[in-house]
Amino acid sequence: MEAEKERKETDGKVFGVSFFLKGHWMRQFTLVMLTHGLEKYNEDLKVARINMITYQNLFLLPTSVVCLVLSISNPKGQIYEASHAKNTTATMPRESCKLAEESQN
Numbered sequence: 001m002e003a004e005k006e007r008k009e010t011d012g013k014v015f016g017v018s019f020f021l022k023g024h025w026m027r028q029f030t031l032v033m034l035t036h037g038l039e040k041y042n043e044d045l046k047v048a049r050i051n052m053i054t055y056q057n058l059f060l061l062p063t064s065v066v067c068l069v070l071s072i073s074n075p076k077g078q079i080y081e082a083s084h085a086k087n088t089t090a091t092m093p094r095e096s097c098k099l100a101e102e103s104q105n
Helices: none
Strands: 003-009 014-021 027-035 048-052 058-060 065-072 079-083 089-091
Touching: none
Parallel strands: 014 048
Antiparallel strands: 003 014, 027 048, 027 065, 058 089, 065 079
């Protein structure tokens, strides 16, 4: 499955990435990618929109990215988090996602 990536580098630690899966525009996600060494969420993180049809879709992560946070556009506004080893192709099955804490100290 091919995906086109549009990547913007902000401060060298946070990347905004948009994934476009051709022919499939069914669900919309907010994507926040945290790079290696960034341990906490903060309000300065840049977000990008992501469209995917299901959790089982494959997408390539930039080599420096180790944590992926998906905020699903649903009525409850739940936030799911999944961590992956860097430089891998990651899948996002529903079972591997866990509710992420909205605030960390």
